[in-house]
Amino acid sequence: MTTTDGGRASVSIQDMSKISGLSEATLRYYEKIGLIGPVPRDESSGHRRYGGHAVEMIEALGCLRATGMSVQDMRDYLRFLDGREDSAALMRELFERNVSRIQEEIERMHVRRRYLALKAELWAARERGDADGENRIVPEIAAAREGLR
Incomplete structure (x- = not known):
């Protein structure tokens, strides 16, 4: 179910699971270990509500997880999104390493x-x-x- 939260669309954990391909348990785990930031809660129900930016980021994590990428590599991926001067080279190395892993x-x-x-x-x-x-x-x-x- 999609609602608006301060003008931004938000989705429930069930919908986030469907969108991303990650189980609800995995979403909770990723939040627990800090891979995804704290997820705002609905004031009336206390249920998690994922906003637009979180949805996009978690969709990307779902794709990376589907390739078998490690949690540490996903952390690196998120860290390299910061736009540092060497981010492109670091991203290339990250993905080349994972291509090699898949080839093996x-x-x-x-x-x-x-x-x-x-x-x-x-x-x-x-x-x-x-x-x-x-x-x-x-x-x-x-x-x-x-x-x-």
């Missing part, structure tokens, strides 16, 4: 996928009664298993 995750996922595909091939060969096929796949599985470690 993708590579690990490819190894896992390869291992599972080989295991499926092994069981398909066993199902067909193809002993030669099984014997051909076993060394590949062993090699793929090494990549899982």
